[in-house]
Amino acid sequence: MADCLAATGGTLLPLVLALVLLALGAAAVLTMRRGGRLRRGAALGVVLALVLSASVAASTGLDAGPASAADAACTTPGADPTQTPAPATPVIGADQEVIFASGGVTFHGSYRGPVDTSAPVPGVAIVVGTGGVDRNGTAGDLQTDAYSWLADLLSAQGIASLRYDKLGTGATGLGPYTADPAEMLPLSYEQLRVQPARDALSFLAAQPGVDTGRLLLLGHSEGGAVALDIATHPGSAPPLAGLLLVEPAYTHILDIVSRQFTQEMDEVVAAGGMTADDEATLTTWMREGVDQIRSGTPPYPAPGPVPLPGATGFTQYVQGIIQSNVYGSDPAQMVITHAYRTAYGKDFDAIVADELASQVTIPTLITCGTSDFNTPCGDGSPGSGVLAVAAAFAPGVAQLEVIPDMVHILRDTGEDDVPAIADQLTYPFSQDFAARFSAYVARFSTEAAR
Numbered sequence: 001m002a003d004c005l006a007a008t009g010g011t012l013l014p015l016v017l018a019l020v021l022l023a024l025g026a027a028a029v030l031t032m033r034r035g036g037r038l039r040r041g042a043a044l045g046v047v048l049a050l051v052l053s054a055s056v057a058a059s060t061g062l063d064a065g066p067a068s069a070a071d072a073a074c075t076t077p078g079a080d081p082t083q084t085p086a087p088a089t090p091v092i093g094a095d096q097e098v099i100f101a102s103g104g105v106t107f108h109g110s111y112r113g114p115v116d117t118s119a120p121v122p123g124v125a126i127v128v129g130t131g132g133v134d135r136n137g138t139a140g141d142l143q144t145d146a147y148s149w150l151a152d153l154l155s156a157q158g159i160a161s162l163r164y165d166k167l168g169t170g171a172t173g174l175g176p177y178t179a180d181p182a183e184m185l186p187l188s189y190e191q192l193r194v195q196p197a198r199d200a201l202s203f204l205a206a207q208p209g210v211d212t213g214r215l216l217l218l219g220h221s222e223g224g225a226v227a228l229d230i231a232t233h234p235g236s237a238p239p240l241a242g243l244l245l246v247e248p249a250y251t252h253i254l255d256i257v258s259r260q261f262t263q264e265m266d267e268v269v270a271a272g273g274m275t276a277d278d279e280a281t282l283t284t285w286m287r288e289g290v291d292q293i294r295s296g297t298p299p300y301p302a303p304g305p306v307p308l309p310g311a312t313g314f315t316q317y318v319q320g321i322i323q324s325n326v327y328g329s330d331p332a333q334m335v336i337t338h339a340y341r342t343a344y345g346k347d348f349d350a351i352v353a354d355e356l357a358s359q360v361t362i363p364t365l366i367t368c369g370t371s372d373f374n375t376p377c378g379d380g381s382p383g384s385g386v387l388a389v390a391a392a393f394a395p396g397v398a399q400l401e402v403i404p405d406m407v408h409i410l411r412d413t414g415e416d417d418v419p420a421i422a423d424q425l426t427y428p429f430s431q432d433f434a435a436r437f438s439a440y441v442a443r444f445s446t447e448a449a450r
Contacts, residue, residue: 090115091158095151098162102199103191108171109164109200110135110148112155117209122216122444124154124244125200126163129221130337134170135163137409142421144409149429150218150246153438158445162204167192168335181331185299189347192335197226198237205238214444216242221375221408222337224248225348228356242444243364244437247375247408251383254290254340254349257325260374261286261318268314278315281307282322289326289341298343303327354382357392364398365440366390367433369406371413377402399440406430 095110114121126135126147133139137146151161165172177184184192197217205212217240219227224245230237249256262283268274285307292300303323311319324330328339339345357364368377368386378385390400405412409421412430 090155091119091121092155092160098203100164100199100203102196105167105172105175105177105196107164107167107196107200108135109162110151111160111162111204111207112151113160113207114158114209120209120211120214121158121160122214122241122441123160123162123204123207123210124216124218124441125197125204126150126161127197127200127217127219127223127226128163128166129223129247132169132336134165138170142425144421144425146220146410149410150220150437153434154441157438157442159441160204160207160210162200164196164200166196166336168332174332174335177331184331184335184344185329185342187344189344189351192344193337193348194226194229195235197223198230198235201230201237201240212238214241214447216240216244216441216444218244218246219248220246222249222253222348224375225253225351225353228353228360229351231362232356232359240362242362243360244441245364245366245389246410246437247367247369247372248353248386248389249351250353250375250378250386250389252349252352253337253345254293254326255383256375257340258286258290261322263373265318268318273314274318275315278308278311282315282319286322286326289322293326293340293346293349298346300329300341303341353389354392357389357398358394360393360397362397364393365401365437366393366398367401367403367437369403369408369410369430369433371405371418372408373419374408401433401436401440403430403433403436406433 091114092112093115095112098109098111099106100109101107128135128137128147131139133144133147136148137144147163151163154161168174174181174184201215201217204210205215215238217227217230219225225248227243227245228248231240231243234240265274265279265282269276269279289303292303306319306323308315308319324333325338325340327341328334329341330339331342333339334342334344337345337348340349366386366389368375368390370377372386376385378387380387380391382388387400387402390398405414407413407418407424407427409424410429410433411424411427412432413424413427416427418424418427
């Protein structure tokens with residue numbers, strides 16, 4: 001197109017200008033004639049417009065002279081569909097269904113790799129959070145798409161990614177433990193949750209076109225604790241170039257869930273939906289259960305009866321949640337981190353994010369949303385929230401990003417108070433998070449392989 005403009009003298013813009021000037025001149029003449037008189041200044045303006053338009057017309061070849069060879073060879077921009085530029089070929093391809101093995105379990109995942117494997121790219125393994133969420137962030141009827149969206153952000157920066165269904169979710173399911181889930185009860189959090197993330201990294205590192213010198217581990221929520229554990233206890237994992245801690249678990253998991261349950265009860269008591277006495281009873285019972293897990297040795301004895309057998313409404317609901325989490329030992333619930341009265345739960349509770357953070361030496365991004373109820377920013381004091389974890393890193397290691405109005409599933413709810421996840425899904429993903437996250441990971445896609 002540049003050659004065409006050079007050959008024709010760039011005639012399109014002058015042509016348009018000439019037509020505009022002619023139209024203005026004609027309009028002026030018509031107006032003045034209707035007025036019955038032609039003032040000298042106005043007449044001069046009309047003449048000037050006509051002269052200028054004629055001059056432009058002459059300079060653009062509007063004298064109907066023969067077209068040059070260059071004129072014949074060039075077309076008006078947009079007139080020929082073949083002139084529309086083709087979209088750039090993406091660096092990272094679409095999802096591919098993959099499997100990898102860990103501890104006798106076949107894990108199913110989605111891998112996005114480089115289109116051109118001769119040009120190495122960074123790679124990120126994504127470790128999901130607590131609950132029955134799969135590789136995309138779907139749990140039952142709740143389809144958050146949080147992890148597939150994170151993969152989208154990475155793809156846009158030319159970064160390969162692997163996300164997978166943890167044990168107990170998605171296509172992975174319970175694997176070899178399907179027939180008898182109780183076989184998992186003697187197994188540790190390290191075996192069932194942490195080692196699979198190491199093996200996911202190893203699988204990612206082995207893919208064509210993935211630069212093993214630029215491997216990162218992304219952990220969301222509980223996955224953040226897993227990422228910190230691997231960064232400080234790499235074991236069989238390949239070396240990491242960086243960590244991405246997105247709304248990470250910030251202290252002992254039993255302290256986190258106890259705080260969540262207490263906050264929910266406080267709000268309901270304030271609204272008149274639960275008595276203060278019932279809250280005190282359930283709080284004491286919950287603390288006793290936590291103490292039993294921490295001081296005891298698995299397998300634990302069967303727990304006693306619930307303290308409020310006649311409870312109804314919210315009181316019955318929260319009592320059931322405490323019972324299944326703090327006093328529960330259902331192995332199928334255990335592996336999605338909802339039954340802590342197990343070896344798995346005890347091991348997980350021993351992971352303390354701020355203690356591990358002080359040992360990390362690789363570049364780390366850590367985020368907290370100001371509307372995140374699950375892993376709040378906190379006030380910076382030990383155990384209060386994500387800010388305390390960020391403060392535990394050595395100077396210059398971690399970059400903290402506080403994201404206004406973002407909830408745990410990475411949606412921007414603005415100034416609205418939206419406690420229910422189902423309602424949060426009606427809000428868009430945080431573009432503030434997207435911009436800051438993308439800016440941080442971009443450094444890995446541009447730096448030379450180590």
